[in-house]
Amino acid sequence: MTIKIAFTGKSGSGKTSITKAFLKVLQETFPEKSILLFDNDLTGELGHSFGLDIRNTIYGIRSGKHEYKTGIPQGMTKHEYVEWAMEDILVSLNENVDIIVSWLVGSKDCRCPITAQINDACQRLIERYDFVLFDCEFDLKYLNQLVDTDIDLTLIVANPTVDSINLAKRISEFSAKYAAGGQMGVVMNKVGNEDMTAVSELLSDADLEILGTIPFDKELADGAPDRNSKLINEAVEHFYCRLNLPQENK
Numbered sequence: 001m002t003i004k005i006a007f008t009g010k011s012g013s014g015k016t017s018i019t020k021a022f023l024k025v026l027q028e029t030f031p032e033k034s035i036l037l038f039d040n041d042l043t044g045e046l047g048h049s050f051g052l053d054i055r056n057t058i059y060g061i062r063s064g065k066h067e068y069k070t071g072i073p074q075g076m077t078k079h080e081y082v083e084w085a086m087e088d089i090l091v092s093l094n095e096n097v098d099i100i101v102s103w104l105v106g107s108k109d110c111r112c113p114i115t116a117q118i119n120d121a122c123q124r125l126i127e128r129y130d131f132v133l134f135d136c137e138f139d140l141k142y143l144n145q146l147v148d149t150d151i152d153l154t155l156i157v158a159n160p161t162v163d164s165i166n167l168a169k170r171i172s173e174f175s176a177k178y179a180a181g182g183q184m185g186v187v188m189n190k191v192g193n194e195d196m197t198a199v200s201e202l203l204s205d206a207d208l209e210i211l212g213t214i215p216f217d218k219e220l221a222d223g224a225p226d227r228n229s230k231l232i233n234e235a236v237e238h239f240y241c242r243l244n245l246p247q248e249n250k
Contacts, residue, residue: 002127003245004149004182006134008171009157013164014189016045017220017227018157019135021236023097026131030249033130037099040143046135047091047101049227056089057103058122058146062114082117086125100125105146122147140175150180153243155187155211160194162202169206183244185211189232192216212239 005022007015019037026035039046039054047054060066061082068088076084091099106115126132126149136143140154154175158168168186175184186208188199192215203210214235220227241247 002129002132003153004126004132004134004151005153005155005245006136006140006143006151007155007157008136008139008175010138010164010167011041011043013157013159014214014232015041015135015157016049017229017232018155018187018189018214018236019046019133020049020227021229021232022133024233025236025240026133027097030130030246031096032249033096034128035097036126036129036132037093037097038126038132038134039099039101040105040146041135041137042103044101044103045227047099049225050093050099051226052091052099054089054091054099054101057101058086058089058118059103059105061085061089062106062118078113079117079120082114082121083124086118086121090125098129102146105142108145119147123149138174139171140178144178150182151178152182153245154179154182154184156185156208157187157189159190160188160192160196160199162198165199165202168208169202172206172208183211185209187212187214187239189214190216190221211242212236 007019009015023035037046044054056066066085066089073084089100093099134143140151156168156171158164172184186203188210191213212235215231217229217231220229
């Protein structure tokens with residue numbers, strides 16, 4: 001069974017760094033498990049953080065502008081073509097980890113066949129992996145426009161400010177119907193010595209639980225391009241046990 005984790009939040013909140021920290025924890029806990037990184041953020045920062053400039057995207061398949069690694073096989077049906085193209089744009093990071101980038105997605109209101117074909121191909125791709133980490137664009141609605149898939153855990157990445165928490169409440173409201181009853185909560189990122197009273201009260205009023213807290217990392221704030229952070233990795237390891245995820249390798 002595939003475990004699906006979505007990271008949502010405003011651009012710049014720290015989603016990509018936290019996604020990478022979760023990847024590290026999962027690799028260390030389940031070294032033999034397969035993991036798909038699904039970059040659904042329009043900035044494409046997840047790929048960039050690995051030093052990759054990924055130009056071949058799911059949007060490229062949809063628009064017909066993708067440049068394939070090999071010649072297109074002859075005699076395929078439309079469904080077979082989309083699945084073949086999806087495989088062509090996968091980038092392998094190592095033996096057990098792949099990454100794919102969506103970029104622009106089509107509207108669910110579009111009745112053109114390619115919309116359903118891409119949804120089906122994404123579903124089948126996701127089901128091949130033990131874990132899928134979605135680096136999302138703001139909330140789950142944008143991801144749902146691409147693929148209908150249940151999410152086991154939705155983490156809303158927020159900063160310790162009233163404005164950020166109000167935004168987290170909106171993300172929760174927008175995402176609730178797409179979360180399929182999975183666990184949803186807030187990860188407080190870039191936490192310093194702030195008074196968290198107002199923030200905690202707002203979250204309590206919105207019935208949102210703080211699932212984890214991550215300290216402010218000055219080195220990361222100064223622009224580390226790989227988005228790696230020892231502080232974030234240690235924080236994720238600390239609160240991972242609070243999440244509705246597999247806890248040990250069996």
